[in-house]
Amino acid sequence: MDVSKTYFVTGGAGNIACQLTFPLAGAGDRVILFDIAEMPASAVADGCQYVQGDITDREQIKKAIGHYAPTTVLHLASLLSGSTEEDRELGWRVNVDGAFGLLQESLRQGVRTVVFPSSLAxxxxxxxxxxxxxxxxxxxxxxxxxxxxxxxxxxYYHQQHGLDFRCLRLPIVISAQARPGAVSGYVSRAYIAACQQDPFVFQVREQSSPALIYIKDVVRAILGLATAEESRLSRRVYNVQALSPTAGQVCAAIQARRPESELRFQTDPAVTALIDSWPVRFDDQSSRRDWNWQPEYGLETMSDDFCQQLARPGPAG
Ligand SMILES: NC(=O)c1ccc[n+]([C@@H]2O[C@H](COP(=O)([O-])OP(=O)(O)OC[C@H]3O[C@@H](n4cnc5c(N)ncnc54)[C@H](O)[C@@H]3O)[C@@H](O)[C@H]2O)c1
Structure with missing residues (x-):
């Protein structure tokens, strides 16, 4: 019999966190969302508790973990790529110092599992x-x-101190709720612009093809790894592959669904150099073997679902 768990989700107001609340709450798990923002960026499942706090404030983290006694921490609080580059001091403090404090408190207070999304970056x-x-x-x-x-x-926390740390390197996340702050948000922004009848300029090359993943598969991947039998894990950091269309193919898929859309390419050398430095495709054989990872969405199914989500906003889009 599955015993319900308590999930403490940092970055709990963010895009991925909000989408995670639906399957978690649906499974009867208790969900605590922790974020510096005043409120979640989009709808969350009924019954989730929201705590406003700063991941860099050790006292707040200590108190929150002590109070809620989570079995699992999903550590999603982060500045994204563009924001980290714009403010390096804050980026390091939130991303690295914040993670260090959280891992320390998780270990000290007996949290069983900490799950962290790394990136193709x-x-x-x-x-x-x-x-x-x-x-x-x-x-x-x-x-x-x-x-x-x-x-x-x-x-290190796993090897030296036995903390059940689990990490997955995600491709660029494609989501109707994508927020500014990520250089990688251009694919989501192209879909959103086309569905809202706004013009959009791709700053990458038509041949640019960084690895992508649809938000619904992100939710499945995070929960798949979080709930995998620990004895089956052969490593602590996993690659996750989903789809790798070129920007030209993405543009064509959008135009097939929104023929009136005004999409064009105007390559920005700096943006292109960064995007083209990222993986086109991951070898993710360990994820597939150890925790049965298998993406559900390809370019066509993702494009259909994305456009439907924008026509009818709600969970997981
Ligand atoms: N979106 C992607 O393409 C992508 C790809 C790979 C990995 N990831 C990772 O997934 C995680 C979630 O990403 P997302 O797309 O939901 O981003 P998001 O920006 O929607 O969510 C991040 C959240 O962190 C919060 N945050 C920032 N500073 C904080 C602080 N000091 N204290 C507490 N909370 C703070 C923000 O308010 C925000 O709600 C991040 O670690 C991100 O790096 C995202």
Whole structure:
């Protein structure tokens, strides 16, 4: 029999966190959302508790973990790539110092499992296709550097202190609720612009094809890893592959559904250099073997669902 769990979700007001609340609450689990924002960015499931707080404030983290005694922490609080580059001091404080304090408190207060989403930005060019699971990591962005730091930190807490740290390197997340702050948000923004009948300019090359993943698959991946039998895990940091269309193919998929949309390409060398430094495809054989990872959405199904979500906003879009 499954015993219900208490999930403490940092970055609980964010896009991915809000979507995670529905399956968690649906399974009867208790969900505590912790975030510096005043309120969640989009709808959350009924029954979730919301705590406004700062991940960099150790006292607040200590008190919250002590009070709610979570079995599992989903650590999603972060500045994204663009914001980290714009304010490096804050980016390091939130992403790295925040994670360190959270891991310390999780260990000290007996949290069983901590799950952390790393990113394709944790790698940097030149990269083979697919990127092997243990390929050297030399990210170009500070955001990527913070992701590598937390991967190593979590692995240390597991190896030296027995904390059940689990991490998955996600491709670029495609979501109707994507917020500004991520360089990688251009694919989501193209869909949103087209559905709202706004013009959109792709700043990448038509051939640019960083790995992508639809938000509904992100939710499945995070929960798949979070709930996997620990004895089946052969590693602590997993690659996750879903789909890798070119920007030109994404543009065509949008135009097929919104023929009136005004989409064009005007390559920005700096944006393109960064996006093209990221993995095109991950080797994710360990995820598939250890916790049965399998994406459900490809380009066509994702495009259909995305456009439907924008026509009818709600959970998981
Ligand atoms: N969106 C993507 O493409 C993508 C890809 C790979 C990994 N990820 C990772 O997934 C996680 C969630 O991403 P998201 O897309 O939901 O982003 P998001 O920006 O929607 O959510 C991040 C949340 O962190 C919160 N936050 C920022 N500073 C904080 C602080 N000091 N204290 C507490 N909360 C704070 C923000 O208010 C925000 O609600 C992040 O770790 C991100 O790096 C995202």
């Amino acid at each position: 944790a790698y940097g060019a030149p990269l083979p296709v697919p990127v092997p699971e243990d390929h050297p990591q030399w990210p170009r962005s500070l955001y990527g550097v913070t992701k590598v730091a937390i991967e190593r930190l979590g692995n």
